[in-house]
Amino acid sequence: MGRANVAYYASRDPFADFVTAPEISQIFGELIGAWCAVVMQALGGDVRLVEVGPGRGTLMVDMLRVLRRFVASSSSAAFTVHLVETSPRLRAAQKQALDGMGFSVSWHDHVEEVPPGPMLLVANEFLDALPIRQFVRTEAGWAERFVRDGQWLLLPCDDVPPEVAERHVAPEDVVEISPASIEFVRAITKRFCKTPGVALFIDYGTATSCVGESLQALRDARPVSALVEPGTADLTAHVDFASMARAATQAGACCYGPVEQGALLRSLGAVQRAKALCAAAPAQTGVIHAGLDRLIGPDRMGRLFKALAVTSADIGPLPGFPEKIWGEQE
Structure with missing residues (x-):
């Protein structure tokens, strides 16, 4: 799965095969941006805002549109933008999308290359593409x-x-x-044990460790065999959020969640934001409501997709998440 996805992302436009939440509606990225603004206040100044697997750059663009107002209203809101991306094709798309946003952006091949300092990391549909x-x-x-x-x-x-x-x-x-997912979470946790940090993982998967296979392949937005023509389809598997949380807490971090994506976005004001967008653009009401339903509907992404926050030991609680850390919620 690992080598096949490396070839896939290097040679194809993945968004011809699947659509992520930021591509569905600007509401997703704007709410995550507002969430980041609150978390940055807890982290203090000079934060490294990091996105891993940033796709076309759509999520970061929507986040920065909100965070730009946050910077303008707070003298202590200092952060730099870092994208972890290995695909030259996607880097080019990200540069084009972020041009004119008013922020200096750095690109890295690995998250370990992000300069020292407080970190706020966002990973949307990243873990599901790692090898299993x-x-x-x-x-x-x-x-x-x-x-x-x-x-x-x-x-x-x-x-x-x-x-x-x-x-x-x-x-x-x-x-x-997914040893690769576990290793990534542990690497982030290792940094957070030395320097303040928060990581937000949003992906589709299970809140508990389950039995069964979930490997699937998509080509042209249709399911295909994962065994045929490796490198021509996007391979993904459900994320075991319990394993991710267990690895992070064993390494010394705190975890909040996982919570369903629909519950998180509702608590952050998704419905209210949709109403405001409809009022500003009445002709787009149908499109706006359709996008909102895909994001939060229990029979759409709202229930299958989950969010997990991994933090340094002295940070929390976080907006949209239970006050109790993972392992203490029962």
């Missing part, structure tokens, strides 16, 4: 699933990761894990 591993419980024991010549291949596995071996599964059940 799949394990199958067979009658003979655990096996790991690979792809060879367009077919699944099962190989016996003696060194099964603990998070797999501890699952209560039936024969032929599949367990997915």
